[in-house]
Amino acid sequence: MARLTINGTVQTLDVPPETSLLNALRDELGLTGTKYGCGLSQCGACTVHVNGDAVRACQTYVRDLGDARVTTIEGVSGPVADAVRAAWLEHDVAQCGYCQPGQIMQAIALLTRQPNPDDAAITAAMNGNLCRCGTYGRIRAAIRSAARMLSLATEGAEP
């Protein structure tokens, strides 16, 4: 048995401890927004947040999670997530869409840590998220847009 905190809810799963977080999410909880790509931590399709950090769910194991907070594309929320979703739509980023949940989760983790990343920081953060459709240019444009939205929102909030 494993107890995991997923999108703010404690879930008890009857799975072996060596089960990957990706399989637990998709096969046990039906959270299929997190995608299976390579299974080897090489593509980023399975990116989720663990305690706010972007991690690869395919190489994260139920036995290691303890009380960690796991957030998936279905549950991610807040101003940064809203800005990233809006920017993805503004730039019509998705093509086939398969890699996009992982791209979005990676981008949200980046902008949460670094609200105004330069090009080098975007490259460093997003480099491990592959897109077979080649949407990289639109992803970068959307991240810059989301950063602008967040900066405007912060300015607007100042007295």
Ligand code: FES
């Ligand atoms: S499926 Fe996890 S990194 Fe590719």
Ligand code: FES
């Ligand atoms: S949009 Fe098709 S793999 Fe990225």
